[in-house]
Amino acid sequence: MEKGAEVKPPISDTTIAGWLKKNLFSTKLNSFLTIITLYYLWKTIPPFVKWAFLDSAWFTPPQMCRNIDGACWSVITKNIRFILFGFFPYDQQWRPLVAMLVLFGLLYYSKERHRWNRRLIYYWGVGLTIMAILMKGGIFGLTSVESTKWSGLPLTLLLSVFGLTAAYPLGVILALGRQSKMPAVKVLSIVYIELIRGVPLISLLFMGSIIFPLFLPEGITISKILRAQVAIILFTAAYIAEVVRGGLQAIPKGQYEAAASLGLNYYQTMRLVVLPQALKIVIPPTVSVLISAFKDTSLVVIIALYDVLKTTQTVLSDPHWMGFSREAYIFLAILYFLGCFSMSQTSRKLERELNIER
Amino acid sequence: MRMWRLIAIAGVLFLSISAVQAGTLDDVKARGYLIAGVNGSIFGFSMPDEKGVWRGLDVDTARAIAAAIFGDASKVKFVPLTAVQRLPALQSKEVDVLCRNTTHTLTRDTVNGLNFAHVNFYDGQGFMVHKKLGVKSAKELDGATVCVLPGTTTELNAADFFKKNNMKWKPVVIEQATELNKAFFSGRCDVLTSDTSQLAAHRAVAPNPDDYVILPEIISKEPLAPVVRHGDDQWFDIVNWTVMALIQAEEFGITSKNVDEMLKSQDPAIQRFLGVTPGLGSALGLDDKWAYNIIKQVGNYGEIFERNVGPKTPLGLPRGLNALWTQGGLMYAAPFR
Numbered sequence: 172m173e174k175g176a177e178v179k180p181p182i183s184d185t186t187i188a189g190w191l192k193k194n195l196f197s198t199k200l201n202s203f204l205t206i207i208t209l210y211y212l213w214k215t216i217p218p219f220v221k222w223a224f225l226d227s228a229w230f231t232p233p234q235m236c237r238n239i240d241g242a243c244w245s246v247i248t249k250n251i252r253f254i255l256f257g258f259f260p261y262d263q264q265w266r267p268l269v270a271m272l273v274l275f276g277l278l279y280y281s282k283e284r285h286r287w288n289r290r291l292i293y294y295w296g297v298g299l300t301i302m303a304i305l306m307k308g309g310i311f312g313l314t315s316v317e318s319t320k321w322s323g324l325p326l327t328l329l330l331s332v333f334g335l336t337a338a339y340p341l342g343v344i345l346a347l348g349r350q351s352k353m354p355a356v357k358v359l360s361i362v363y364i365e366l367i368r369g370v371p372l373i374s375l376l377f378m379g380s381i382i383f384p385l386f387l388p389e390g391i392t393i394s395k396i397l398r399a400q401v402a403i404i405l406f407t408a409a410y411i412a413e414v415v416r417g418g419l420q421a422i423p424k425g426q427y428e429a430a431a432s433l434g435l436n437y438y439q440t441m442r443l444v445v446l447p448q449a450l451k452i453v454i455p456p457t458v459s460v461l462i463s464a465f466k467d468t469s470l471v472v473i474i475a476l477y478d479v480l481k482t483t484q485t486v487l488s489d490p491h492w493m494g495f496s497r498e499a500y501i502f503l504a505i506l507y508f509l510g511c512f513s514m515s516q517t518s519r520k521l522e523r524e525l526n527i528e529r
Numbered sequence: 530m531r532m533w534r535l536i537a538i539a540g541v542l543f544l545s546i547s548a549v550q551a552g553t554l555d556d557v558k559a560r561g562y563l564i565a566g567v568n569g570s571i572f573g574f575s576m577p578d579e580k581g582v583w584r585g586l587d588v589d590t591a592r593a594i595a596a597a598i599f600g601d602a603s604k605v606k607f608v609p610l611t612a613v614q615r616l617p618a619l620q621s622k623e624v625d626v627l628c629r630n631t632t633h634t635l636t637r638d639t640v641n642g643l644n645f646a647h648v649n650f651y652d653g654q655g656f657m658v659h660k661k662l663g664v665k666s667a668k669e670l671d672g673a674t675v676c677v678l679p680g681t682t683t684e685l686n687a688a689d690f691f692k693k694n695n696m697k698w699k700p701v702v703i704e705q706a707t708e709l710n711k712a713f714f715s716g717r718c719d720v721l722t723s724d725t726s727q728l729a730a731h732r733a734v735a736p737n738p739d740d741y742v743i744l745p746e747i748i749s750k751e752p753l754a755p756v757v758r759h760g761d762d763q764w765f766d767i768v769n770w771t772v773m774a775l776i777q778a779e780e781f782g783i784t785s786k787n788v789d790e791m792l793k794s795q796d797p798a799i800q801r802f803l804g805v806t807p808g809l810g811s812a813l814g815l816d817d818k819w820a821y822n823i824i825k826q827v828g829n830y831g832e833i834f835e836r837n838v839g840p841k842t843p844l845g846l847p848r849g850l851n852a853l854w855t856q857g858g859l860m861y862a863a864p865f866r
Contacts, residue, residue, distance in 0.1 A: 237736070250579050258581040319606065320581075381614055384621040392623060395608075475569060475609040485577060487707050488570045490843035493734040494714075496707050 233491040246495040247502045250486045254502075257322025257477045263314065267325040270302040274328060282517055284524055318394045322477035324506075326396070330468040330478065331510075334403040335461050341404065342411025343450070347441065349412065350419055360412070367409035372467055375402040380474035399471045407464040414456045418449035451525050458518040462511045469507075479506065553757070553764035554598070554814055557625055562604040565591035566624035569609030570706075572730060573838040573846075574630055574650075583607050586837045587628035590649050590755055593827045594626060594771045597819040602826035612681070616641055619758055626768055627756040632682065642759040646769040647776070649754060649830075651850035651859055653747035654686050655725040657732060660740050662719060667746035671696040676709050676718040678702075686749040687722050710734075724751055730844045767813055773862035774820045777802065778829035780853055780862065785828040788821060802865045809865060820865075830860060 195205040226241025236243035309315035348360030379398035430440040469480040567575035575585040595605040633645040703709040713721040810817035852858025
């Protein structure tokens with residue numbers, strides 16, 4: 172190509188004015204919408220910043236908070252230990268903190284797909300043991316803490332991380348069961364999935380916490396947390412099963428036949444040919460189910476488990492801090508957003524990597 | 530609705546076998562601690578403080594029971610329960626006793642298979658309005674919008690009251706107590722109705738507490754009492770007499786501070802009460818020092834009241850109906866002899 176023939180990029184790509192014209196003021200309607208949006212932002216953002224940062228109080232006692240116009244973040248900072256750790260003995264609260272850090276470390280480490288090997292399983296084994304010891308205590312000179320005192324953020328994480336990791340394989344098995352040629356397995360799977368999907372999670376939690384104990388033999392009580400955990404697993408598994416079934420149906424019949432002609436049996440076909448493709452297809456809906464299950468764990472409030480939502484609400488029913496619910500719920504929203512957003516980011520990363528391989 | 534039917538069936542099933550069970554005291558002693566069901570989010574009655582330690586009038590009542598049994602008020606575990614959970618939790622033996630703002634009613638006492646001990650707090654439903662409305666009596670509230678919590682007897686009582694007085698009302702139903710208050714104080718409704726103890730609590734934290742008045746009409750009786758299961762009379766006696774011991778101690782003038790001096794009292798009634806003259810404790814199946822332990826570790830009823838809901842707390846409740854009978858209230862304990 173000759174030098175003189177070089178074409179300059181259009182003006183709209185190089186200057187700010189050009190970019191503005193192209194993207195924000197291209198037509199009358201767009202100009203109008205831009206102005207409306209700017210006006211709305213101008214009306215909302217500065218007052219919010221003023222409320223949340225400029226006029227706000229961060230570490231004051233509650234009486235001071237009532238005299239200011241801005242946000243009272245003290246409701247969080249002054250009660251942060253109860254909000255995060257609830258009833259865990261006050262002088263022992265470093266233990267759930269360390270346990271959570273271990274969990275975050277493990278989750279972060281597991282993000283990279285090239286680390287998904289046997290060693291990762293050992294790491295998780297060790298990590299989970301450490302977490303269990305920290306939470307439960309009773310050995311190595313740690314005082315014993317019963318599970319009824321687990322509350323706050325560790326409880327939310329416990330319910331969601333274990334709920335999701337247990338529900339996923341169960342869901343896959345149920346999906347396979349529903350596609351099975353064995354009538355008993357098929358009927359059982361269908362009945363399970365439809366029964367569980369037919370009731371709201373709240374009613375499962377109620378059944379677990381109220382009705383189930385009435386049928387237990389004398390003297391046996393199962394921890395409330397475990398009962399809620401099982402309800403969440405059963406519920407989420409049914410939804411995952413249907414999502415995975417969608418993936419299985421997307422696999423062309425030729426794949427099954429090809430596997431059969433290679434002499435693979437059922438388990439080999441599923442493990443080596445069908446599931447790797449099917450599960451990859453359904454990553455986006457699966458993650459949706461997992462994210463909503465994560466948020467659903469907050470429903471345990473109704474059976475009086477003190478997850479992080481309930482501990483925050485408890486702080487709000489203290490007359491000293493009553494009325495600062497905006498600040499408290501914004502804080503909670505941020506916590507939940509961080510959880511959900513990191514899940515969706517991880518899944519998108521996973522999707523990208525799996526597509527490159529294709 | 531299916532849920533409720535299931536719960537009812539489960540309850541009936543339970544009741545049919547409950548008659549043969551007894552010995553809660555032995556169970557509790559073998560376990561080494563008492564399990565008490567509490568509300569968990571009512572300030573002044575049962576709520577954890579910022580260190581996760583339980584505080585409140587109901588909580589202290591449960592501690593008193595533990596002190597009576599074990600001589601150690603700390604040997605109690607608290608299980609927070611929702612309004613729906615509380616009765617099944619007691620029936621399924623998940624908790625030994627319920628100290629959870631539960632109103633004593635005929636249905637609960639009979640059909641639900643429960644026994645109510647002596648009342649530890651007399652409450653009643655009232656109305657709070659803004660002063661600028663100029664309302665002096667609840668009878669003038671025709672056409673008012675009323676903020677009310679759903680699903681409690683509060684809503685039904687209010688409906689009954691307005692119907693009885695031929696008045697119209699517009700209920701504004703909001704599930705969360707904190708949000709309900711916000712709605713009231715921001716002017717979304719004219720009237721807030723709840724138990725008067727709660728109204729006082731909400732007024733205490735209002736932007737301008739002096740702008741609001743609680744109307745004189747009390748439209749319901751809410752005797753709140755600890756609850757146990759049917760079928761274990763000894764256990765019922767222990768819970769019942771623990772509450773009465775708290776009241777009697779105040780009447781005797783025995784406090785956590787002077788209880789040791791009171792041991793030397795020459796009054797035979799006090800000697801019997803504190804176990805200097807043995808007999809009362811063993812009649813209950815407890816140590817004769819039971820009342821001494823309660824007062825020493827938890828205090829008498831007056832001390833518990835002042836500490837949790839009295840004028841020096843954010844609730845700032847007057848004794849009112851909860852004063853001793855000698856001071857114009859309803860707190861009256863049967864004789865300890």
